[in-house]
Amino acid sequence: MKRLALQFVGILAALMLTSVSSAADLVEGKEYVRLKVPHAVDSGKKIEVIEFFSYGCPHCAEFEPFLMDWVKAQPADVAFRRVPVMFQPRWVDLAKVFYTLETMGEDVKLSPEVFSAIHSKGLALWEPAKFYDWAAAKGLDRKKVEDIYNSFSMSGRVNRAKQLAQAYNVQEVPLLIVDGKFLTSPSRAGTHAAMPPILNELVAKARAERPKS
Helix, strand or coil: CHHHHHHHHHHHHHHHHHHHHHHHCCCECCCEEECCCCCCCCCCCCEEEEEEECCCCHHHHHHHHHHHHHHHCCCCCEEEEEEECCCCHHHHHHHHHHHHHHHCCCHHHHHHHHHHHHHCCCCCCCCHHHHHHHHHHCCCCHHHHHHHHCCHHHHHHHHHHHHHHHHCCCCCCCEEEECCCEEECHHHHCCCCCHHHHHHHHHHHHHHHCCCC
């Protein structure tokens, strides 16, 4: 029994060392890319992490729980935000869904349910009336949801999202940008589960490269 216990401890230690090593030994050009021209960030003194995504993307839906676990544990000097990408007409409407929920302060709570509604239950939430009904069923004010969705400011937010995705040359989702200079994604990482330690390492690199105040 003592020998088995020691073997178990040894295996556990090896796994922990492998995990630490994999995070600390990121290969530029493989797990991440350093952008040739860094972009200015909107996060001030905080390190900005952007996820380019769409509710219509099945890979984004699969990545969601891993990302949300990371967001809940993110360092105090990190500012996370999401930018919807519009590769197809339906995704434009889903961008409006996101910005409506974000405006109402419900995006963090309801985004997992939006993914589930679309990809598990087959609800066409890109159709405005179906989204309004769904939102009302979740306890939101249907009239307020409809007003925000169709507001004048919505087109401006959608256009800014398109411009930012173009500026970063987004070709796939989910895609993450750390502090305007590092690009990574689950496709580069190999698995969704590998992303949190990669994000942590890139945040640490970004922190080290920031001017000391």
